[in-house]
Amino acid sequence: MNGAQSLLSTLVDEGVTVCFANPGTSEMHFVAALDAVPSMRGILVLFEGVATGAADGYGRVTGSPAAALLHLGPGQGNGLANLHNARRARTPLINIVGDHATSHLRFDAPLTSDIASVAETFSLFTRTSAAPDDVAGDARDAVAAATGGPTGVATLVLPADVSWGEVTSSSTSTVAPPAPQVPSQTTLRAIADQLAAAAKPIILVGGAAARATPLADAARIADATGATVLLETFPPITTRGAGSPVVDRLSYLGEFAALQLEGCDLLVLAGASAPASFFAYPGAASSLTPPEATVVTLCDASSDAASTLALLASTVGAAASPAAVNAPSVPEVPTGPLTSASLAAAVAATLPEGVTIVDESNTGGIHLAGALAGAPAHDVLTLTGGAIGYGLPAALGAAIGRPDGRTLCLEADGSALYTLQALWTMAREELDVTIVILSNRSYAILNLELARVGAVAEGSAAATMLDLGSPDLDFVSLAQGLGVMGVRVDTAEGLADALTTSYATHGPTLIEAILPKGLG
C-alpha cells in the first residue's frame, strides 16, 4: 500500500467517500489509488473552484465532509474563493493539495510555491504529510479537525513522494479537537432571565443554528419570552417554506437592517456574529448592533448549536412547536414579461416539495424569499463569504450529496461566469439540477453599490466597468458547449413551463431568464 492508497482508505474509514478532483501530475498516484479504493467516489471537475465549491455544497447538505483534490499552489489558488465561502459557512471540508516530491522542492521548479502559507489563511488545520507512514494519522487528524467544534476547512498537503512511497506502519491520529460545547444550566437560566426582562429582545440565528430544528427551537424560545427571531443575512443552510417558522433574514442593506434592529435592548447571538454591514460606506457606522443593546452569545462556532437551543427551549418552558409558521400558499402561475417579481412568482408557483435551493441570485433575486414563504418546504444555501462563483459548484455538490432530490440553482449572470465549468460535471454525472440564470446583462449590484459608497461616476469609462452587454452573453450556447440542455425564456409563463419541464426531466437543465437590463 502506498501513501495515496493509505490516504483514500483512511478517508473512507472516516466517512469521507466523495472527492471532487482536478488533478495534475503530482496527484497521479492519488488518481491511480481510486481504482484500489473503490469506496471513494472520484468526481472530475474542469476547474479547481468547482471542486472546492462542490465540496462546500456537499458538506452543507450532508453535514459531512467531502474532499477536494487540487494541483499544487496554483490549483489551490483557483480553489481559494470557494474555500473562503466554506470557511465562512464553517463547512467541514478536506482540502487535499498535491505538492512536488519533498526532495524536488529545493530545485524551485516552475510549479513550486508556498502552499501552506496560503492554506493557513482559510484553514483551521494545515499540515504537510512528511512520510507515507504518517498519512493515515494525518488524514484522521484532518477529518477530526474539520468535523470538531468548530467545523471548517482542513488542508492536507500531500507531496508526490509521500503519495507514491510505500507504507510500512500506519500512524494513528495525534490531535483531538475540542468537542462542541453546550452552555451550563446556570448560563442558560441567566439568558432566559435576560430574555424575559428585556423590552425588545432579538435572537439572531445563524451558522449551524439556522438548520430546521434549532431554528424552530429559537422560534419557540421567542414565543415563550416575547423575543423576535431574525436569521443572519447569509446562513449556510436553512429550511424555509410552508411549515417553517415565520422569521425574516437580516437585510443585506445596512439601512434596512438598522430598521429591523431598531430599539433592540438585548441581542442574543445563536450561531451568528454581531451584525455589521457587509461593506463599509463613507460616513456610515460598520456596526449594526444598536448601541443600547446588551449582546449575549448563546452559541458560537465552538458550540453544539442544536443541543444548546433545545436546552434553552426547555429552560424557558417553550411550547412544543412555534406559534407562527408559514401557511402553505402557492400563487397562480404568473404571466407577462419577466421581472424580478414575476420570476420569483414563477419559481414559487412551480416548486415541488423538498427541493434544495442554492441561491446566488443577488439583485435579481430580491423577491424570492417573500414569494417562497408559503411554497413547499425547501432548504436554502446562501453566499456565506461573498466570494461570487459559489452557486453552480455548490449546486453540483448538493446534488451529489442528495442524489434522490432536486437541486435548484438560482444564479446571477455575472456570478455564473466565474465557475461555469460546473455544468459539464452536472451533465457527466447526470445530476438532477435545474439552473435558472437571472440574466440582466449587468453587474447590477455594483450599480447600486456605486451610489451607496458615494462615488461620482458620470462618464462612460466607469459605466462600462459595470455593464455585461457588448457583447451580450448567451447562456444557452454556453450550456450547450458544456453538454447541458439550455432554454431561453422572457416571460413568466415561459419560465414556469421550463421549470415544470425541467423538474420532470432527469439530468441538468439550464434556463436563461431574460430580465430587464440592470436593476430592472
Next chain:
Amino acid sequence: MNGAQSLLSTLVDEGVTVCFANPGTSEMHFVAALDAVPSMRGILVLFEGVATGAADGYGRVTGSPAAALLHLGPGQGNGLANLHNARRARTPLINIVGDHATSHLRFDAPLTSDIASVAETFSLFTRTSAAPDDVAGDARDAVAAATGGPTGVATLVLPADVSWGEVTSSSTSTVAPPAPQVPSQTTLRAIADQLAAAAKPIILVGGAAARATPLADAARIADATGATVLLETFPPITTRGAGSPVVDRLSYLGEFAALQLEGCDLLVLAGASAPASFFAYPGAASSLTPPEATVVTLCDASSDAASTLALLASTVGAAASPAAVNAPSVPEVPTGPLTSASLAAAVAATLPEGVTIVDESNTGGIHLAGALAGAPAHDVLTLTGGAIGYGLPAALGAAIGRPDGRTLCLEADGSALYTLQALWTMAREELDVTIVILSNRSYAILNLELARVGAVAEGSAAATMLDLGSPDLDFVSLAQGLGVMGVRVDTAEGLADALTTSYATHGPTLIEAILPKGLG
C-alpha cells in the same frame, strides 16, 4: 482628489496606462476615478484570472507593467494562478487589490481575509496603503519594484477608505530597488576563458535573455567559443522563425533534456535556472545538470541581461551576426485528417509576418516548434509557471499591448476551460486574436505523466479522471456564448483555410481543431 484618483494619476505618470479590472464594491471609487483620469484605460474582464493573465501577457510583449484590479482576498485567489505564471516569467505587473475600509476590518465581515499573506507568496513587493496621502508614494514604489532589477509582481492593497478619502499632500517614493546589474569586465573575461577552454560548453538562455537581441548575442558568443546555445523550456517571450538563430529549447521531458545536456562540462546560465525536471519521478534525479559540469551564472534576475550578453559578445570578439539562422521555409498547405503534425504544418503554411504566438498547446503542440522554424519571424510566449489557464488571458493582454499586430493563441482544450471568459473581453475590445483550440478531449499530458510517475491504474475510476469526453466539449458553442465567432475543423486544409480567413478578419475568431482523441 481622492486616493483612487491619486493612484490612477500616479500610475499614468509612471507609464502604467492599462488596467485589467474585475471590480467589486470596495473598488467602486477606483472605477469612478477612471472617468477622472482618462489616460488610464480600464478593460473589464469577467474573472480575475483573466485580469492577471492579461496583465502578464501585456507586460511580456511591451516590457512595461499593466495593472490588474482585483476584489479583496477571494478575487486575488482567483487571480493567483496567473500571478504565479507572471512571477515565474518575471513580468513587471502592478497587482491592485481592494480591501475593506481600515475601520471595517475588525468586524470580520464576510469578505474579510488575509490578503497580504497570500500576496507575499508571489510578489516581490507587498504593501497596504495606510492613508490617501500615502497612495502616490506607494504607487511609485510599486512601479519601481515591479520594473527594477529584478522585475516582477508588485502588490498594492488599497483599503476602501484610502480610496475614497481626500488627498491633502501627496507622498513621494520611499524605496529605490536595486538597478539591474552588469558583470565586471574581469568576470566577463573569466567566463570567456572558461568557454574557450571547455570541451562541450552550453549556454542556457532564459528569462529576459531569451528576447531576440540577447538570444542572437548568445548565438554569436557560441559561434566564437565553440559553445552550444539552448533555450530554457519555458521562456517568457522569445523570437523564432526565419532569421532567428538556430537553437533548440530544452525538452520538457527530462529523458530528452538529459540527452541534450549529455557530456556538457561547462554550463553558462544566461537568465535561466540550472536545469531540473518539471516534476519529480520515482527513482529519477530532479537535477538535469550533468554532475561533471561546472555551472557559471552569467546573468540572473538581478541582471541587465541585454547589456551583459552584448558585453560578453564583445569580450569574445564575436562576429556581427549568428552563423546559423533559420532560413525561410514555408511548407505547402497540408491536406488530410488533422493530427498534431498536420496541425503544425497548417499553422506554419499560413502564418503571416510578425505574429505574436501565445502557446499553451501542451501535448497537441509537440510539432509546432519544428514546423515553425522557417516560418515568418514571430514572438512566442510560453507557460512559464506551469499554472494552466494562462493562454487565453495572455493572448488578450498581448493583443492590447500590440494593437497593430495579430495574436495567435494555440490553446489546449483542457487548459482553455480554466479562463475561457477571456473570449468575451476579446470580443468587446474587438481584438485581432486568432484562437486555435487543440481539441483531443483528454488531459493527454496526464495520460503520459501517469505512466511516467509509475502509477498503475488499470481500472475505470482512474481513467475517468483523465478523460474530457462524456460529454464532449463544444468550443464553437462556448465561443458563441461569449460573443466570439467560432468554426470547427477536422482537416488540415480546413484549418489552413480558417486561419487564413481569421487573419484577414478584424476581431477575434475561435477555431476548434479536432485532433485524434488522447495522445493521438
